[in-house]
Amino acid sequence: AQSVTQLGxxxxxxxxxxxxxxxxxxxxxxxxxxxxxxxxNQGLQLLLKYTSAATLVKGINGFEAEFKKSETSxxxxxxxxxxxxxxEYFCAVSENTGGFKTIFGAGTRLFVKA
Amino acid sequence: EPEVTQTPSHQVTQMGQEVILRCxxxxxxxxxxxxxxxxxxxxxxxxSFYNNEISExxxxxxxxxxxxxxxxxxxxxxxxxxxxxxxxxxxxxxxxSGSYEQYFGPGTRLTVT
Numbered sequence: 001a002q003s004v005t006q007l008g009x010x011x012x013x014x015x016x017x018x019x020x021x022x023x024x025x026x027x028x029x030x031x032x033x034x035x036x037x038x039x040x041n042q043g044l045q046l047l048l049k050y051t052s053a054a055t056l057v058k059g060i061n062g063f064e065a066e067f068k069k070s071e072t073s074x075x076x077x078x079x080x081x082x083x084x085x086x087x088e089y090f091c092a093v094s095e096n097t098g099g100f101k102t103i104f105g106a107g108t109r110l111f112v113k114a
Numbered sequence: 115e116p117e118v119t120q121t122p123s124h125q126v127t128q129m130g131q132e133v134i135l136r137c138x139x140x141x142x143x144x145x146x147x148x149x150x151x152x153x154x155x156x157x158x159x160x161x162s163f164y165n166n167e168i169s170e171x172x173x174x175x176x177x178x179x180x181x182x183x184x185x186x187x188x189x190x191x192x193x194x195x196x197x198x199x200x201x202x203x204x205x206x207x208x209x210x211s212g213s214y215e216q217y218f219g220p221g222t223r224l225t226v227t
């Protein structure tokens with residue numbers, strides 16, 4: 001079964017600093033990977049997705065992620081953090097068999113300091 | 115842009131009562147899902163539904179849970195006898211047959227007292 005591991009349940013950065021949220025996946029076949037953002041008391045918003053077209057994926061709000069097969073990683077980055085980026089971020093992988101369910105990581109809460 | 119909708123946004127019920135959570139998936143989607151998120155925890159898969167039957171379910175999805183597509187537009191999750199630990203946000207999702215991307219609804223917050 002596929003799984004997703006997010007390193008760091010909490011990450012704190014200063015406004016304007018680089019954001020790096022780590023995600024590693026386990027998959028025996030090419031994965032379909034996603035990053036979602038969740039603001040307090042709200043639903044899941046898709047930030048970006050990897051579906052094997054390009055290893056560097058650009059998403060909304062200035063975020064991007066790089067798929068590295070050799071490291072089984074899909075880390076999320078943003079060059080300059082903004083206060084509005086404070087939220088919970090979930091890395092997820094979609095299975096490509098059976099019901100094609102999505103498996104989520106435990107999430108990383110991003111804090112942005114002024 | 116089409117979106118998945120869910121009603122109600124918040125439901126409060128007493129322990130032991132039955133609840134039905136409703137979802138309207140995107141109209142041309144064929145795969146339907148329910149997920150739940152207990153407060154402060156990750157999103158967990160409950161069940162997937164395709165071609166009018168369950169295609170996969172998790173260990174969480176026990177006999178107290180059921181899903182139904184009663185007509186051509188709605189997709190429901192029923193909990194027969196709610197427990198305190200069923201309190202969570204429940205997300206519905208749908209997708210087409212040609213994509214791995216699921217579109218999530220805004221969620222229904224279920225509070226069991």
